[in-house]
Amino acid sequence: MYEDSWYSFVPDFQQPKRGGGSTAQTGSHRRKESLLQQPNGTIEHADAAEPLPALFEDLEDVNSPPQATLSRRAKSYSDFYDIATAQLASSTHGSKKKRRRRPTTNAWEALSLSIRELHTGLSPTANQDEDDDDDDADNHDVALRGALLEASQQEYLLYHDQLAMTERHLGTLVDDANSALEVLESLCQSFRAVEDQTTSFQAQCDDLLSEQKRLQTLADEVGTDLHYYAYLENVTRRLNGPGASRLVDDDAFGDVLADLDSCIAFMTKNPLFRDAESYLARYQALLTKAVHILEVGFTNRLEKVSVEVSRQIAATQSESARHALAYGRFEETLMESYSLIPNVQRVALRAYEQNGQAKLGQNFDTYSNTANNLFYAYWAVRDRDLKPIVQHELNAFKIEAKDSSVETASRTFVKQCLERSYNEAALFWKIFSVEPQYSTDPRSAFTALKSQHWSLVTGVNITPIASNLQPMLQTSDLPTICSVIGWITNEYMLLDYDEEETQFAGHCREVASRLLTEHLWAFTDAFFEAEVAKSISKAVIAPESLKIGPVVNSNASANGFPPVKRAVELLGMFDQSMPKERCQRNSPVVFKIVKEAIAALHRAEARIKSTKNGTDLDLFMIKNLLILKNELLSLEIGDVRSQAEGMQYFGHILDTLSPQNLIGLLSSFTTYIPGSSLWSSRVSTPAPGTGGTSTPSGGAARGGGGNSLAAAAVNEIQDAGEQLDELLRQSIYAFTRRWATAINDAKTRKLLGGNNLAKVEKELDEMLDWAFASQPEVVAKLKEAIQIDALAQSEEKGKAKVGSRVR
Incomplete structure (x- = not known):
C-alpha cells in the first residue's frame, strides 16, 4: 500500500548486531536495554523475523487503512454518502488485489526491526526498571501506531468529518422540520377550536351587520326623500332672487333643471306622500x-x-x-x-x-x-x-x-x-x-x-324656393320646365356611387327631394295636364290627318296621327324630367296622356267612318296604336293607372313583349296562332260549323259594321295600358280577318277562271309597305297572320261542307 521509500527514515541497525557488537548511540535520549531483562526468543534471536509478516499482516488487515486513492469531489453534501460508500468498496477491493499481487519482501522485517530498535533505544540509560521499559515501549508503540494511522488516513478523516458534519446538519433540519410540523399541528388545532368557539359569535355579527345595512339604507331613503322636500326653499330663493336673470349664463342652471326634473319625477311617482x-x-x-x-x-x-x-x-x-x-x-x-x-x-x-x-x-x-x-x-x-x-x-x-x-x-x-x-x-x-x-x-x-x-x-x-321659382316657370314653355325639373333630379337626387357622399351633398339631396315632391312635381303635373288638354283632348282634327302618310327619314311615327305623335312627345319629356320610379308606375300624367290619345283615336275612327275618305280604318288604328305602344315600351312604363291603389304589373300579354325591340309590337312574337298570342285573351273562336266569323269579346268585328259595344267594353278598363292592348287586339284581328277572307275569295274566283288573287296580294303589299315602310318585321308578321287566318277559314269551310253532306 505504501512505497518502500516511505521507510527510508529507518536506519539499518541490524548489520552491526550481526557483526557481534552493538554501537552506542551518542546523543540519544533512549534508554539502553536492561541487563535484567530475561532472554526470550524474540530478543535472543533478533535477526529472526519470521513472525513479523504474519503479525503485521494481521495488524494490517485489522488496523491498517485502505490504499489511498484520489476520489472525485462531491457536488453537495447530499452526495457524500454515495461517494464514500463507493470509495470504500473500491479501496477495499484494490487493497486486496495489491496485497495478493505484491510479493513478500523484507520491508516488514525492516519495519519490525526498526520499531524494536526504537523501543530499545529510547531510554538513555540501561539501568532503569524493566517494567518502565515495557510501559514506555508500549506507549511509544501505541503513539507511533496512532501517528502512522492518522497520517495514512488524513484524507479519509477529512471526508469523515465532512460526512459527520452533513449528518449533523441533516439531523438538525429533520429536527427543525419535525418541530415546525408539531407547531403547525398545534396551530391547526387552535384554529379549529377558535372557529368552533366563534361560529355563533360570527352569526350574531352577521345579523348585526345586516340590521345595520338595513337601517343605513332606510336612513338614506328617508334622507333622500327629505331632500326632495327640502330643495323647494332653496330653488325658490334662487329663481325669485334679484340675480335670477344671471343664472341662465351659469353652469348651475343645468343643475337646477336636473334637480327640478328629479323632484317632479319623485312627486309624480309617489302621489301618496305628504303634500x-x-x-x-x-x-x-x-x-x-x-x-x-x-x-x-x-x-x-x-x-x-x-x-x-x-x-x-x-x-x-x-x-x-x-x-x-x-x-x-x-x-x-x-x-x-x-x-x-x-x-x-x-x-x-x-x-x-x-x-x-x-x-x-x-x-x-x-x-x-x-x-x-x-x-x-x-x-x-x-x-x-x-x-x-x-x-x-x-x-x-x-x-x-x-x-x-x-x-x-x-x-x-x-x-x-x-x-x-x-x-x-x-x-x-x-x-x-x-x-x-x-x-x-x-x-x-x-x-x-x-x-x-x-x-x-x-x-x-323650402317654401321660398318654390314660391319664387314657380312664377318664372309658369310663363315658360313645357320643355324649359322639364329641363329645370330634370336638372334638379339628376344633379341632386341621383347618387354617384363612385364617390363618397359628403354632408353638403346629403343635405342638398334631402332638400331637393322635398322641393320636388312637395312643390315642383305637382306643378309640373298640372302643366302637363294642361298641355294634354290643349294639344290632345281639344286638338282640331284636320281632314288630311285622317290619312296615313308616307314614312319620312325611316321614322316610324312620322306618318302617325298628330294627337298620337304629340302624346309620344309628352311621354318622352315627362320621362326625361322625372325619375323612373315616378313615371313607370301609376303616374296620373302618363295615364292621362295615354287615355286622351286613345280618345283622340276614337274620334278619328268616327270621322273616318263618317267621311269614308278611303283610309283603311283597321290599319290606321294598328299604325297609331303601335306608335303609342312602342313608346311605352321604350320608356319602360309599366302600369298605366290613375290611382296608386290599383298598382299592378302588366298582365300575361305584356309579359310576352320584348322591351328591347322598339320597332314594332308584333316583331316580338315568334308565331301567330288564332286563339293565342297578342290578341288571344279576349277573342272567342266560333264553333266549327257555325259559319260565322270570330269577333272580339264585347263587340262585333270592325268589318262587321259597328264597334260601339267593343268601345264600351274598352272604356270600362281602368288601366290605360290594358285598354291600349285591347284596342290593338281588335284592330289586328279585324284587319287580318278581313284580308284573309279577301284572299280566300280571290283564290275561289281564280279556280273559277278569275284573275283577282294577284291584284289582292299586290294591294295588300302596297298598303303595308306604305304604312310600315321602316318596319319590315311588322309587315312580315301581319302577312303571316293573314295567311294563317286564311288557312283556318278554309279548314272551317271544309269541315262545314263535310258536316252538311253527312246531314
Whole structure:
C-alpha cells in the first residue's frame, strides 16, 4: 500500500548486531536495554523475523487503512454518502488485489526491526526498571501506531468529518422540520377550536351587520326623500332672487333643471306622500319660471347680436363680406356668452333628439314649448337680418330670367338657395345641437318649424324656393320646365356611387327631394295636364290627318296621327324630367296622356267612318296604336293607372313583349296562332260549323259594321295600358280577318277562271309597305297572320261542307 521509500527514515541497525557488537548511540535520549531483562526468543534471536509478516499482516488487515486513492469531489453534501460508500468498496477491493499481487519482501522485517530498535533505544540509560521499559515501549508503540494511522488516513478523516458534519446538519433540519410540523399541528388545532368557539359569535355579527345595512339604507331613503322636500326653499330663493336673470349664463342652471326634473319625477311617482300634489305643482311652476328666464335671456342676447350684425351687413355691398358677417361674425358674437348657449342646448335636447324627433318624458310639454319658442325667436331674428341679402339674390334671379334665360336663372337660384339652406342648418346645429330631419310626427321639431313661414330658406323651410321659382316657370314653355325639373333630379337626387357622399351633398339631396315632391312635381303635373288638354283632348282634327302618310327619314311615327305623335312627345319629356320610379308606375300624367290619345283615336275612327275618305280604318288604328305602344315600351312604363291603389304589373300579354325591340309590337312574337298570342285573351273562336266569323269579346268585328259595344267594353278598363292592348287586339284581328277572307275569295274566283288573287296580294303589299315602310318585321308578321287566318277559314269551310253532306 505504501512505497518502500516511505521507510527510508529507518536506519539499518541490524548489520552491526550481526557483526557481534552493538554501537552506542551518542546523543540519544533512549534508554539502553536492561541487563535484567530475561532472554526470550524474540530478543535472543533478533535477526529472526519470521513472525513479523504474519503479525503485521494481521495488524494490517485489522488496523491498517485502505490504499489511498484520489476520489472525485462531491457536488453537495447530499452526495457524500454515495461517494464514500463507493470509495470504500473500491479501496477495499484494490487493497486486496495489491496485497495478493505484491510479493513478500523484507520491508516488514525492516519495519519490525526498526520499531524494536526504537523501543530499545529510547531510554538513555540501561539501568532503569524493566517494567518502565515495557510501559514506555508500549506507549511509544501505541503513539507511533496512532501517528502512522492518522497520517495514512488524513484524507479519509477529512471526508469523515465532512460526512459527520452533513449528518449533523441533516439531523438538525429533520429536527427543525419535525418541530415546525408539531407547531403547525398545534396551530391547526387552535384554529379549529377558535372557529368552533366563534361560529355563533360570527352569526350574531352577521345579523348585526345586516340590521345595520338595513337601517343605513332606510336612513338614506328617508334622507333622500327629505331632500326632495327640502330643495323647494332653496330653488325658490334662487329663481325669485334679484340675480335670477344671471343664472341662465351659469353652469348651475343645468343643475337646477336636473334637480327640478328629479323632484317632479319623485312627486309624480309617489302621489301618496305628504303634500306630494302641492309640492308637484310648485316644482312645475318653478320649472316653467326657469325655462322662461332662459327664453328671455336668449332673446335678449339675440337682439343684442342682431343690432350689431345687421348694421354691418347693411353697410357693406360685398357678397363675401356679407356672408362672413351673416354666418361667421354672427356665430362668434352669439357664442361669446359663458354658459347661455350650453343651457339652451340642454333645454332643446330635453325636448328633442339630435335628429329632431320628440323625446317624450315627464316634462316634454314644458321643454318642447320652450324649445319651439327659442327656435321661433332665432329664425325671426335671422329672417330679419338676412332679408337684404335674400332680396338682392331674388332681384338678380328675376333680372337674369327676364334678360337671359329662365333655365339658367332657375339653376343659379336653386344652387344659391340650397347653399344657404345648408349654411343655416349648420349654424342652427351649432347653436341648438338639433338638426331637424323630415318627419310626419306632429310632435317633432320638423313639424313645429315647418308650420312657420319665413322668407329665409332653411333646412326645414323650402317654401321660398318654390314660391319664387314657380312664377318664372309658369310663363315658360313645357320643355324649359322639364329641363329645370330634370336638372334638379339628376344633379341632386341621383347618387354617384363612385364617390363618397359628403354632408353638403346629403343635405342638398334631402332638400331637393322635398322641393320636388312637395312643390315642383305637382306643378309640373298640372302643366302637363294642361298641355294634354290643349294639344290632345281639344286638338282640331284636320281632314288630311285622317290619312296615313308616307314614312319620312325611316321614322316610324312620322306618318302617325298628330294627337298620337304629340302624346309620344309628352311621354318622352315627362320621362326625361322625372325619375323612373315616378313615371313607370301609376303616374296620373302618363295615364292621362295615354287615355286622351286613345280618345283622340276614337274620334278619328268616327270621322273616318263618317267621311269614308278611303283610309283603311283597321290599319290606321294598328299604325297609331303601335306608335303609342312602342313608346311605352321604350320608356319602360309599366302600369298605366290613375290611382296608386290599383298598382299592378302588366298582365300575361305584356309579359310576352320584348322591351328591347322598339320597332314594332308584333316583331316580338315568334308565331301567330288564332286563339293565342297578342290578341288571344279576349277573342272567342266560333264553333266549327257555325259559319260565322270570330269577333272580339264585347263587340262585333270592325268589318262587321259597328264597334260601339267593343268601345264600351274598352272604356270600362281602368288601366290605360290594358285598354291600349285591347284596342290593338281588335284592330289586328279585324284587319287580318278581313284580308284573309279577301284572299280566300280571290283564290275561289281564280279556280273559277278569275284573275283577282294577284291584284289582292299586290294591294295588300302596297298598303303595308306604305304604312310600315321602316318596319319590315311588322309587315312580315301581319302577312303571316293573314295567311294563317286564311288557312283556318278554309279548314272551317271544309269541315262545314263535310258536316252538311253527312246531314
